[in-house]
Amino acid sequence: MKIERLILIPFFGNYLINNVVAAIAALFPASETGGLLTVQYIMFVVLALVASGLFAWWYLGDAPRAMLMKWGAIFGVVGFAVSVATTFVSGVAGVILQTGSIAQAVSVLPRFVPFLWNWSTLVVLAYWVIPAVLVGWYVQNKMKTPSPMM
Numbered sequence: 001m002k003i004e005r006l007i008l009i010p011f012f013g014n015y016l017i018n019n020v021v022a023a024i025a026a027l028f029p030a031s032e033t034g035g036l037l038t039v040q041y042i043m044f045v046v047l048a049l050v051a052s053g054l055f056a057w058w059y060l061g062d063a064p065r066a067m068l069m070k071w072g073a074i075f076g077v078v079g080f081a082v083s084v085a086t087t088f089v090s091g092v093a094g095v096i097l098q099t100g101s102i103a104q105a106v107s108v109l110p111r112f113v114p115f116l117w118n119w120s121t122l123v124v125l126a127y128w129v130i131p132a133v134l135v136g137w138y139v140q141n142k143m144k145t146p147s148p149m150m
């Protein structure tokens with residue numbers, strides 16, 4: 001397994017999910033009453049699941065066939081970690097660029113862990129890990145099934 005590929009594909013996927021998938025989900029009507037489960041948010045999660053599954057399929061293309069579920073789980077966890085790391089770096093860089101003060105960025109750091117302690121972080125974990133494991137399981141079982149001889 002190439003570590004660079006394991007990090008760069010989820011990084012690219014995280015970028016596309018946060019920008020392209022979010023833009024497509026924004027085309028769906030927003031809820032006027034607010035709330036947790038809106039059509040827009042549900043469509044974002046569904047499209048993120050599909051996108052993450054496609055990225056997992058791309059990554060697992062050259063993985064050992066006997067361990068695809070394991071590699072899928074690793075890919076999903078790394079995708080989640082890349083997403084969290086990107087959020088952290090973006091937040092710190094945003095504070096530094098807006099305020100021009102590294103001290104101000106340091107004062108924001110203690111608020112990052114409570115920020116992660118949110119249901120939306122669990123959703124991000126789910127849309128990275130679940131599709132990756134399912135794609136690994138599907139491809140692994142597909143390879144075990146002998147093809148009929150013609």
